[in-house]
Structures are given as structure tokens and as C-alpha cells.
Amino acid sequence: SQQGEEDPQALSIQEGENATMNCSYKTSINNLQWYRQNSGRGLVHLILIRSNEREKHSGRLRVTLDTSKKSSSLLITASRAADTASYFCAAGTDYKLSFGAGTTVTVRA
């Protein structure tokens, strides 16, 4: 069964606002990854956080990981229209990923 579950399923924000989405998983992991998918395209890797890390930054992205709660969050700051996409978390164990159903983010101009 799938490990990652995102919340919310959909998010609509104004350009310039921050977007936060959450992910929960079920079993022990080696890492937690976030991916973006634009409509009709393949997934693009955004960021990987290892199980011994608590927070990681990459440009306008901030990811947190709480292994005691088996949860992660992705924050996109100062959103842009180009951030409109679906975002997936993936729980990584032994070089395999288990994906959630994704959060669809719409950034309004």
C-alpha cells in the first residue's frame, strides 16, 4: 500500500503568498522526497531530506521532517504562477519510493 499521503488534496493561493502542504507516511524510511508534476509531464525532483535531518532548504522551498510523527511538510515561499502544479511526497526505503496521491496547487495571478 502507498506510504505517503498528502494534505490538502488541493490548494489555491494568490501569487506572492506561501503554500504549505503536508505529508504523512506509515513505516520507517531512509528519506522523504518531494516531486513536482506539471500537467501531462513527468515528475521532477525537488528536494530530498534524510531520516536524520529535520529541516532542509532549497531556494524558495523549505522541507521539514518529523520522524516521531511520521510526517513532513513542504513550504513554497513567495509563490509564482509557474508553481502551479501537483506536488507529491514519496517515502524512500531501500531505493524504492512510495508516493502519495498528491496536492494540486493553483497559483492565481
Add this chain to the structure above:
Amino acid sequence: DAGITQSPRHKVTETGTPVTLRCHQTENHRYMYWYRQDPGHGLRLIHYSYGVKDTDKGEVSDGYSVSRSKTEDFLLTLESATSSQTSVYFCAIAGARETQYFGPGTRLLVL
């Protein structure tokens, strides 16, 4: 984009026919994966490979088989296509850093 191609990109076939999808990489990565993506399910792992001739089942492997005779090629075969296998299929590759790189996808319609 990482050097991954999938072929064909679109295919329409009839129930009961065999179908083979090809994934080709130029990155020399050890790990290769086949996923399917359906509305409401995200991506689900079908099969994966951790080396030439080394493959294992994923979450939804029934009705699918794979082969990897060369590092660069990973084939997914639907032995006898069914309408429930209508989906978008993605190939992915990964190296030592565990980040996966995805191909553009193959849209398969089984009538």
C-alpha cells in the same frame, strides 16, 4: 531532463493483446523503475530493477513482466492487456543518491 526516453509515447491497443513499453537511459544508473499513474492514486510501483537481469516486483505487479538485459534498457510487458491497465506509465532511474529521474510517460489506452 535526465537522459531517459520512453517509447512509444502513446499507444492504443485491444484487450488481450501483448504490449511492450521501452525505457532507455543514457545515464548509466543502476536502478530503473516502472510506475503507473491513475487519478486518485498517485504513482504506484509496478516493477523495478537493481541491475542487469536483477528485477523485483512492486506494489501492483500482477499482469506485468519486465526484463533488463542491458544497463540502459528496461522493458515492461503487459502479457495480455486489460482495460484496467489503461493508464499513464512512467519509467524512472536512480543512482547512488536515491533521487529518481522520470521519463516523459507513455499513455496507454486498452479498448
